[in-house]
Amino acid sequence: MSRGGSGGRVRVRTGRGRTAASTRWLERQLNDPYVRRAKAEGYRSRAAYKLLELDERFGFLKGAKRVIDLGIAPGGWSQVVRRRSATARIVGIDLLPTDAIDDVVILQMDFMDDDAPARLTEELGGKADLVLSDMAANTVGHQQTDHLRTMGLVEAAAEFAGDVLSPGGAFVAKVLAGGADSALVATLKRMFTTVKHAKPPASRKDSSEWYVIAQGFKGQKAEDAGETGEA
Template sequence: MSRSGRDPNERLRTAKKRTTSSARWLTRQINDPYVKQAKADGYRSRAAYKLIELDEKFDLFKGVTRAVDLGIAPGGWSQVLRLKCPKAKVVGIDLLPTDPIEGVTIFEMDFMADEAPAALEGALEGAPDLVLSDMAANTVGHKQTDHLRTMGLVETAADFAIQYLAPGGTFVAKVFAGGTDTELLGILKRRFTSVKHAKPPASRKGSSEWYVIAKGFKGPVEEKED
């Protein structure tokens, strides 16, 4: 027995059960300063600092009265929203369960479901000034497939933003190495006054994630009469 009262062979057996990737993840979590800071600051995830850093660079929260958090779980981004925009109405959605956050309406449902956009709009009681998407598809280990699946979520989030954002609003979404697909990037550039990509310092260096930041939504397209 060790001085702690635990059998050292038990720890060895437990370690053997871990995959190499999970062991690397655990080591990275233990040594990650952002993980430690998140615990100290009361944030549910280190991802909160990605949003904080993006705001510091792009001034995302100025004048925000309504915001949507797509892929809210575990809730770090909405925690930041509540801190930075305490009077704003915030609505989040995720397939995964998310513990309640004071002042945030949370839907546990698939954002890709037909009824999801209407549910979000109804809870906001008005057009959002800010649409955030930290969504990413579950990976299958095939790089091209994983990229396509995540870009499908980005495109759906962008469609939602373009349909529901208030004029002058902002759309922020997670993308991956290579940035936003050419076709979607073209759409965003036509519909927003500014479109940029950024990798906040809190995003791990080894990660392929980037974020697209589209500001100054030009409003709905007016249909021309024949």
């Protein structure tokens, strides 16, 4: 490892057993200001700043007392929620193991398992004010397939949100380039008063991720809302 270039940029030499791709990834991590900031401020990942920046724009964390975090690992988003609200009930789920977070219930299981929604609802102990989803399907290298798999998770998360949110609640989910497709947007508009897309500054410019922010849950799922509720 060496330092060079302007601003003290860290350059990583390709070492024995390290591929060129892993060297580029390590160099990017070492030079990423959000990675350094996360380490300094005690967040587990730079993703925490994506949620902070989205909340600064849309204000969905204010007053949230019951929160579900889908795809919680490694825990940065739940850390943000906990710091914003010391008394909020937070329940997270991920297939990957996640280190404990104070007063956060973490379920290690697949959200797509049949038992997962009931487990999340039981642990939450009431209707949610906010459902967060940072889930993304494991990529297979085929763009269309990867997109469809991730959007399938987003659709499942939106359906779940319709079951557990209290009136006025919000749903925030990661989508891919181009945002949620038209059918999902139409569904969300029947469920919520406002539906927006955003790419926070902390999201890398070369990343295909965007976020959909749906606020003002109308108190009923899309299939019950009918066309009259569409914004």
